[in-house]
Amino acid sequence: MLALKKFSYVIFSLIGLIVLTSCFKSNQTSPTSQPVSSSQSANVSSESEGSSTIxxxxxxxxxxxxxxxxxxxxxxxxxxxxxxxxxxxxxxxEEEVKPVSIDPTNQRMRIGDDTVHYMINDRQLTIEDIEQENGENDTVVLTKQ
Structure with a gap:
């Protein structure tokens, strides 16, 4: 009887480990690939060829x-x-003027000594400070004139 209890304990432990291992592995696998139509692949290749144009x-x-x-x-x-x-x-x-340089490929802007991320949506330019401290939300929204 004692041997049966030990055997059951070992079996349940192994089953638990197998389940945990399979759950852990399924969370770490990369997303499955999805079929791409020929028109989608053509768009991707033409976009990659024209990256400097973009x-x-x-x-x-x-x-x-x-x-x-x-x-x-x-x-x-x-x-x-x-x-x-x-x-x-x-x-x-009081007025402060800072030089600006733009990296359109990475959507980054250097304003004075600060590097920021920007997003353009129609006539709105949203600027987010990359080097935020203390979880502060330092976002500025500007409108094109």
Whole structure:
């Protein structure tokens, strides 16, 4: 009887380990591939061939003047090509101007010493600080003029 209890315990332990192992492995497997139609694969290949064209079009798409607010300061961002200026005007009239450089391939912008991530959606340019501290949400939304 004691041998049967030990045997049952060992069997249940092994079954538990097998179940845990299979669950762990299924969480770590890569997503399954899905069939791609020929039109989808053609789009992918044409996009990869024209990656420099996409980057050029992205920076051209950004060209212009954007305005918005960051806390109490009025922001004016002027972009031409892959560079520009960021002007921040405080309510007391104090003004700070920073140079801007743009990396359209990675959707990054360097504003002064800060590197930010940007997203463009129609006429809105959303800028998120990559180097946020203490979980602060440092996002600025500017509108193209």
């Amino acid at each position: 980057a050029e079009k992205s920076s051209e798409k950004l060209d212009g003047t954007y305005k918005g607010m960051d806390e109490e300061a009025t922001i004016t961002l002027v972009i031409k090509g892959e560079s520009g200026t960021w002007t921040e005007q405080e309510p007391n009239g």
